[in-house]
Amino acid sequence: MAHNFRTDVAIDWCPGCGDFGILTALTQAFTELNLDPKNLAMVSGIGCSGKTPHYVNAAGMHTLHGRGIPFATGVKLANPNLKVVLTGGDGDLLSIGAGHFVAEGRRNTGITVVLFDNQVYGLTKGQAAPTMALGMQTKSLTRPNVFGQVNPVALALASGYTFVARGFSFDTKQLKDIIKRSILHDGSSLIDVLQPCPTYNNINTMEVYRQKVYKLEDDKSWNPTINESNADHYEEIYQRAFMKALEMDKRIPTGVFFENNTIPSFPKRLNEHVKDYLTSPPALQSVGKNGKSLVDPANSFADKILQ
Amino acid sequence: MENVDLSIVIGGPQGGGIDTASNMISKAFAYSGYQVISVREFHSNIKGRHSYVHLRVKNSQVRSLRYPVDILVALDPDTIFEHHEDISKGTRVLYDADFEASELSQARMIMRDTSRRIKEMLESTGHPLNVRGVLDYMKSKGAFPIPISFGNVVSEAVSDGTPTRYFNTFGAAATLAVVGIEKNYVEKVIKSVFGNKEKVIGPNIKVVDAAYDYCARNNLRIKNLPDLEMGKKMLLTGNDGSAIGKVLGGLRFQTYYPITPASDESTILEEHEELKWIDGENTNLITGGVTVVQAEDEISAINMASGAAMTGTRSATATSGPGFSLMAEAISFAGMDEIPLVVTLYQRGGPSTGLPTRNGQSDLLFALHTGHGEFPRMVISSGDVKECIEDSARALNYAQRYQLPVIHLIDKNLANTTELVDIPDGSSIMIQDPERSDGKDAFSRFTLDTKNGISPIGYFGRDIFWLTGDEHDEKGHVTEDTWMRDRQMEKRFLKLQTAEEEIPMSDRAIVLGPSRADVTFMTWGSQKGLVLDVIDALGKKGIKANLLYLKMFEPFPAKFVSDVLKKAKTVIGVESNMTAQASKVIKMNTGIDIENQILKYNGRHVTEDEVMEASLKIIEKKQKIVVLENGA
Numbered sequence: 001m002a003h004n005f006r007t008d009v010a011i012d013w014c015p016g017c018g019d020f021g022i023l024t025a026l027t028q029a030f031t032e033l034n035l036d037p038k039n040l041a042m043v044s045g046i047g048c049s050g051k052t053p054h055y056v057n058a059a060g061m062h063t064l065h066g067r068g069i070p071f072a073t074g075v076k077l078a079n080p081n082l083k084v085v086l087t088g089g090d091g092d093l094l095s096i097g098a099g100h101f102v103a104e105g106r107r108n109t110g111i112t113v114v115l116f117d118n119q120v121y122g123l124t125k126g127q128a129a130p131t132m133a134l135g136m137q138t139k140s141l142t143r144p145n146v147f148g149q150v151n152p153v154a155l156a157l158a159s160g161y162t163f164v165a166r167g168f169s170f171d172t173k174q175l176k177d178i179i180k181r182s183i184l185h186d187g188s189s190l191i192d193v194l195q196p197c198p199t200y201n202n203i204n205t206m207e208v209y210r211q212k213v214y215k216l217e218d219d220k221s222w223n224p225t226i227n228e229s230n231a232d233h234y235e236e237i238y239q240r241a242f243m244k245a246l247e248m249d250k251r252i253p254t255g256v257f258f259e260n261n262t263i264p265s266f267p268k269r270l271n272e273h274v275k276d277y278l279t280s281p282p283a284l285q286s287v288g289k290n291g292k293s294l295v296d297p298a299n300s301f302a303d304k305i306l307q
Numbered sequence: 308m309e310n311v312d313l314s315i316v317i318g319g320p321q322g323g324g325i326d327t328a329s330n331m332i333s334k335a336f337a338y339s340g341y342q343v344i345s346v347r348e349f350h351s352n353i354k355g356r357h358s359y360v361h362l363r364v365k366n367s368q369v370r371s372l373r374y375p376v377d378i379l380v381a382l383d384p385d386t387i388f389e390h391h392e393d394i395s396k397g398t399r400v401l402y403d404a405d406f407e408a409s410e411l412s413q414a415r416m417i418m419r420d421t422s423r424r425i426k427e428m429l430e431s432t433g434h435p436l437n438v439r440g441v442l443d444y445m446k447s448k449g450a451f452p453i454p455i456s457f458g459n460v461v462s463e464a465v466s467d468g469t470p471t472r473y474f475n476t477f478g479a480a481a482t483l484a485v486v487g488i489e490k491n492y493v494e495k496v497i498k499s500v501f502g503n504k505e506k507v508i509g510p511n512i513k514v515v516d517a518a519y520d521y522c523a524r525n526n527l528r529i530k531n532l533p534d535l536e537m538g539k540k541m542l543l544t545g546n547d548g549s550a551i552g553k554v555l556g557g558l559r560f561q562t563y564y565p566i567t568p569a570s571d572e573s574t575i576l577e578e579h580e581e582l583k584w585i586d587g588e589n590t591n592l593i594t595g596g597v598t599v600v601q602a603e604d605e606i607s608a609i610n611m612a613s614g615a616a617m618t619g620t621r622s623a624t625a626t627s628g629p630g631f632s633l634m635a636e637a638i639s640f641a642g643m644d645e646i647p648l649v650v651t652l653y654q655r656g657g658p659s660t661g662l663p664t665r666n667g668q669s670d671l672l673f674a675l676h677t678g679h680g681e682f683p684r685m686v687i688s689s690g691d692v693k694e695c696i697e698d699s700a701r702a703l704n705y706a707q708r709y710q711l712p713v714i715h716l717i718d719k720n721l722a723n724t725t726e727l728v729d730i731p732d733g734s735s736i737m738i739q740d741p742e743r744s745d746g747k748d749a750f751s752r753f754t755l756d757t758k759n760g761i762s763p764i765g766y767f768g769r770d771i772f773w774l775t776g777d778e779h780d781e782k783g784h785v786t787e788d789t790w791m792r793d794r795q796m797e798k799r800f801l802k803l804q805t806a807e808e809e810i811p812m813s814d815r816a817i818v819l820g821p822s823r824a825d826v827t828f829m830t831w832g833s834q835k836g837l838v839l840d841v842i843d844a845l846g847k848k849g850i851k852a853n854l855l856y857l858k859m860f861e862p863f864p865a866k867f868v869s870d871v872l873k874k875a876k877t878v879i880g881v882e883s884n885m886t887a888q889a890s891k892v893i894k895m896n897t898g899i900d901i902e903n904q905i906l907k908y909n910g911r912h913v914t915e916d917e918v919m920e921a922s923l924k925i926i927e928k929k930q931k932i933v934v935l936e937n938g939a
Contacts, residue, residue: 043614054785059770059772063610064610064637070609071613072614073607073611074560074562074616075614075767077560078614078619079619103607270598274580274596279595280596283615283767287557287738288740292733292736293556293736295554295585295733296584296586297551297730301579305541306499
């Protein structure tokens with residue numbers, strides 16, 4: 001029987017929350033990929049998105065605000081055989097954790113970052129998050145937002161993520177397909193998920209998003225993927241992804257913006273330097289036998305010996 | 308054979324090869340069979356400012372440094388200015404004759420206040436404000452300035468047009484020639500230091516020859532140190548020791564963000580990432596290397612290590628004060644989620660950026676209280692290179708056994724101290740396995756069904772379980788249930804009680820020296836060796852002293868320490884901080900006050916002579932607090 005990827009933990013998101021659609025898309029993707037739940041690590045930060053691992057029947061780590069990416073990176077680098085999926089909010093990933101978000105692009109560790117993008121800090125009563133537009137005033141704000149807006153797709157492209165996509169929490173089929181592709185992708189992925197916050201974001205509601213979104217893949221000529229065979233088109237494909245990323249106003253594209261299969265993942269880069277890293281990653285090594293160390297200090301540090 | 312006890316300082320501009328020179332000197336003494344210890348002092352600067360290495364050589368155990376020096380080697384004028392007080396009767400001052408005319412006002416790399424103090428000294432003693440003036444001052448104290456034209460001598464030996472490149476080798480070789488170390492050892496050292504760089508070895512050996520010839524021609528030899536038997540040893544810093552101990556203790560994943568003086572440890576691990584295995588022990592076992600990752604900041608470094616730890620990997624990070632401050636929240640998480648995590652905390656002079664390249668022991672109370680909320684942790688400290696090896700392996704075992712953050716304190720002085728140590732015996736390093744889940748599906752990571760507080764651990768890739776920074780139930784899901792909260796808090800803290808029962812007292816606190824004494828010193832960290840030397844010196848004066856040496860601050864060996872201190876007569880604390888932090892910990896845990904304190908917080912390494920002098924002020928003159936001020 002297929003593994004049930006849902007736990008029996010009571011979900012305490014608000015009725016109508018976009019998070020439900022993301023959870024559904026995630027668990028459907030895991031089921032369709034037939035993932036071994038023991039080889040899946042769900043990691044999250046703090047906020048409504050942070051609760052997601054508790055609702056998924058796989059190993060889960062609900063960590064610190066903004067620090068999901070470092071935890072996820074540590075898990076993946078210690079055992080690159082694991083599939084690591086991170087769920088984080090816009091404040092979590094783009095404000096308090098923005099440094100890690102950028103660094104992860106440089107690393108390309110091979111984790112899937114699912115960004116719950118509702119433009120507000122829901123769990124702390126609706127403050128403006130980094131994805132909220134300048135001047136926007138949702139109902140819980142005492143004055144219009146005085147900060148400018150960060151564009152997660154453009155930031156991910158600029159940071160070096162090798163799979164960059166956007167989904168909409170009320171289109172679980174498209175989102176599920178994106179998640180599946182991202183999990184199979186070797187490098188790191190950013191999936192920006194537009195999701196209404198029915199309690200605090202009365203401006204960008206489900207209805208508003210429904211009118212604005214359109215799918216990149218509906219254009220049959222759309223090809224976001226770079227492989228060795230078309231690597232000479234890198235600049236053109238990368239630039240086009242950026243242009244699409246900047247479309248944020250009247251219409252909002254969803255789907256896969258960019259997929260670059262020519263950049264080696266961080267585990268592969270480490271394997272160039274650390275002997276047998278991929279076949280004997282840190283987590284799978286033996287460190288002792290019969291209570292004794294296995295390492296020979298004289299040989300391992302022979303350069304320190306005087307004789 | 309007479310007792311050999313030589314103190315040497317070699318100084319020059321940062322980036323001028325002082326490290327290499329010191330390495331040459333240490334190795335040559337070691338090859339001739341002598342014990343040698345050295346510490347590196349430097350500015351937070353890449354090129355130009357005054358750096359020096361202070362060495363001490365004995366034909367018996369050497370465990371501290373002392374002023375005044377017997378030989379001062381100056382590779383720049385600043386060294387002469389900076390060390391004018393570190394000489395005494397008979398000190399040989401080797402320097403480039405060209406320095407003599409250098410004016411103090413032109414020595415722009417000397418800190419303004421240091422320059423002012425030197426100026427005041429020269430004016431008050433009636434000497435001109437230049438190197439010649441300082442040399443005259445030194446002469447008046449009985450030192451022997453030895454001018455050598457470095458440029459001429461080196462240029463005669465090597466004609467590649469850049470004689471200054473060889474000044475460090477020349478300084479090192481001249482030092483060794485002056486004390487009568489056989490030249491063939493120095494040539495061996497050159498080959499060892501420059502490895503396979505044939506083009507570099509040739510000219511450097513010529514410079515060594517030139518230095519020896521020069522010293523012989525000018526009758527500069529002051530000693531004739533005979534050859535002693537040399538055992539097979541390792542020449543290691545505290546940074547090296549910690550790195551070696553970590554891999555012996557099973558470390559396979561280390562993260563770091565660049566910071567002085569911690570990042571050297573990670574660099575050393577990276578240089579030795581390909582581990583070698585004890586023959587015959589690796590059949591059928593998966594062996595690989597150690598993975599070192601430079602993170603984007605210390606917050607990331609510690610959280611990566613925590614993530615890796617939960618895959619079953621022995622993981623650690625190494626940092627210093629400012630980075631450790633950033634790690635506070637993650638330490639609290641590791642305590643809450645019972646993550647086996649080691650943080651090696653290299654203490655330097657704080658607060659804030661403080662004295663980034665200088666010594667300090669001012670993070671003890673912080674290490675004991677880092678992070679919000681109440682959670683168990685362990686805090687241990689090392690006092691010499693051998694302890695660094697043993698303790699960093701132990702720290703990994705403690706982390707596994709008790710599933711908590713272990714903070715391992717090493718001070719900057721120890722990190723940058725080079726010692727000759729026996730090659731560690733890998734098979735003597737124990738690997739303590741954690742209690743693991745049975746791998747079955749119904750697994751409760753935080754089960755309350757435990758008598759010692761230790762719930763079997765689960766790993767990503769093997770088990771299904773949850774972790775959360777929130778209070779949690781046995782499965783690891785969020786709970787705010789009052790009963791479960793109380794039980795989980797109690798279960799976590801029970802582990803410290805278990806640790807107290809299981810860990811031998813000799814690994815936590817120990818009395819060194821006679822069990823009954825008139826004076827009992829209390830210290831921790833890198834002062835250990837020098838306090839033992841002071842105890843020997845006091846013994847020669849008829850004062851019987853011993854040392855209460857602290858190694859574990861959490862869980863604190865309160866009863867042991869209390870028993871020792873209640874029996875003690877005069878107690879003297881020795882620490883490299885201003886507020887006597889270890890004494891505060893003792894007071895907190897035992898209620899006992901330590902009134903007499905020898906404290907140093909100027910960032911420079913503590914020396915035997917100044918602690919001896921301070922001890923006598925306390926013992927004989929009943930002074931309570933003595934602040935040490937040695938050091939350039």
